[in-house]
Amino acid sequence: ERQADYVVRKKLTYEDYARLPNKPGHTLQLIDGCIVRDPSPTFIHQRISHRLQSILKDYFKKSDPGGEVFCAPLDVLLSEHTVLQ
Structure with missing residues (x-):
């Protein structure tokens, strides 16, 4: 199992996070103001x-027509300092 790298410098905001460049092979998340770099998902994960x-x-089609399923990557903004994908 691959692990995430944790990079801490200063407490970042969603605005800071949104300006970061996308690099192939990793996804970035913002957790309590810290950038967390996750490796790309494995084939089994996908x-x-x-x-x-x-x-x-x-x-959802049968029981809850209003329900939706979204695919990653998708920013889920939980607070100014926490954004998950």
Whole structure:
């Protein structure tokens, strides 16, 4: 299992995070003002994610037509200092 790198300099905001360049091979998240660089997902992760999406889409179609499933990367802004993907 690959691990995330933690890079701490100063407490960053979403605005700082949004200005960071995208580099292939990693995703960036902002957790409590700190940048966390995650490795790209593995094939098995992507396979499981795709299957889970299919299950959730089927569920929402039958039981909750207003429900939606979103794919990464997608910034989820939880606070000024926390953005997850």
